[in-house]
Amino acid sequence: MTIVDPGSVGSNITTLSKSVNSNRRTNMSSGENSRQLVVLDVDGGVDDAQAMMLALTHPHVQVLGITCVAGNVKVNQVCQNVLRVLKVFGRPEVPVFAGASVSLLGTHVDACHYLGQDGMGDVPDPDPPSADLVQSEHAVSALLRLSKEYPDEINLVATGPLTNLALAVRTDPGFPARLRKLTLMGGNIHGLGNVTPSAEYNFWCDPEAAHVVLEGYRSLFPITVVPWETCVQDHDISWDTWMDICAIPTKRGQFHAAIQQQMIAKQKQHRLFSAHFHTYDLYAVAVALFPEVLYKTLEVYARVELKGEITRGQMVCDYNDKWGKHPNVRVVKKLDLPSVLNMLRRALE
Template sequence: MVCLCRLDSSWCELGHSLPAAENMMKRKLVIDVDPGVDDAQAIMVALATPNVEVLGITCCHGNTPVDNVCKNTLRILKVCNRLDQIPVYRGCTEPLLGRKIHAGDFHGKDGLGDAPDPDAPGLELLQKEGAVTAMIRMISENPGEVHLVATAPLTNLAMAVKLDPAISEKLKGLYIMGGNTDSRGNTTVCGEFNFVADPEAAYIVLNRFFCPTYIATWEFSCRNNLPWSFCDPWLAQDTDKARFMKRIFSHTMQMVQTERFEKEMVAGVGFTSCDTYAMAAAIDDTFVTECEQVAVTVELEGRYTRGMMVLDPVEMLKKQHKVNIMKTVDLEKLKKMLMDSLK
């Protein structure tokens, strides 16, 4: 049975909000990324949130090859003055079975708008520990406390749950940007990029993680976009962060306002920071105002549908675990988070 729930500002009907006393504690995040400009936006939102503690950032292939992902993550931490505080781990370089794909047309070949920084931190600053074992360790050291935010292909998560099947039971919650609900793709006819980049990993994660799970899908992101006019004051702030974001975002802003991309949008043209929706849901329980609770899986064999997320509203899959598909969010809170992230 599909449950369409509205969430009030004080308590989530799905039982995911925190009691008032616990809200005063730092919210612990592990972030799995493939920056990507919208990953950068999501990371910067987390770093600017006072009650959030980022335990570590794990890097995965995706928008750009994994070495670029690692370099980009270090660049983001540098501009936020957090380079010496948050460990970064190199993760999986390719999908479990399929061919590698990247999103150079959208994010720039280097992942951050082809706006290089000659003083960018080097890869020697990465942790020696690999991303998958680090993810397992950080979650195991903080049982029941970690919110895992996944804005990349899910290869690192799939490897982690294969190595430690109990990892899902130790999580407070899982927040994914990926998948789709209406068979409308942005990479293939029916597939969203993160799931198409590693369908097997997406399948494993959606069938082996049983913690509270929230998914920001492609169609949802398009339907909850912000007007382009928001970007003018957002990027005009007189800070190094804003100047950094303006440089790396310029390529994507030009690309998404082309006729080709406008046809891909589900509900009109606007500023859509896909990964930031998953991050915002992880750091603020009141951000999601409506969601659909439903069992899901991932198609692995279809010629046109490989990587497509499949919803099961009639419960033919007989799955006990249901995820929460985001439907609507508080866009005013999103605006504030984004503005604060560049201050």
């Protein structure tokens, strides 16, 4: 286990990277000075939409595509939600790909009770985008193709269950080596869950896929993970601050405010760990594109529990090096929250 401050993040990653790519990766600057190529893998909820908004609006970011996976809602609805965000933000040229409709074991449990039946607050869309805009190519095929067209350049950010990513590495074991880096929102580091007492939703939805990703991508570099506990325990957003963001009067701002009203109501009702607002997927995109927002990270070896009767889906971290394995995840513990919220403001203005 290694505790890392922002100044040493690059060197720690490099030591675990393949030498042929290490110099190229460590010399790349953050998104402020160079073009960042991004692929987003999403499951269509309100927080996925926020993550998309940040990536779609930054002038130094090129979103090569958005791959969709069943999670918060069914995969066809995920695609529709993504198309809706692209329309509001004036980015219809970004290709959208439908991916896995069920977990590796053939199951699917949505989060409609929390995010609305459509995953986006059930806000009516009087002029919905045509489903014909979804590409005919499968999401997994698109991931593999894009990684060959842009080797060592793609920042892959996943904010839903990891089924598409697991299928990609199982189909082509060389896929991770062609990525620049991988950032996930999901998992947990203290056994604190939001769908069971011990498991976070994205990992719990497809534990086998999460296991495959943590093991199948670790040979290249530590995977950056924004765990659920970090989002809800250490990054409280005051209601005054959040409602000020929701009051941005632009078309984008009004759309953002409308789709999250159901989630806001749920958070006020249940008061997760505090009486403040919490968001999630936004942080994964911020960390992936702007590493300067990182304040504290932790490098550790982690696996996903697959067999436990009450712990299935939990990400178990080997803090005491009992397994004697090199770290495979870089856990985000603390980030510059005001900077991230300012990024969101700019995206909505």
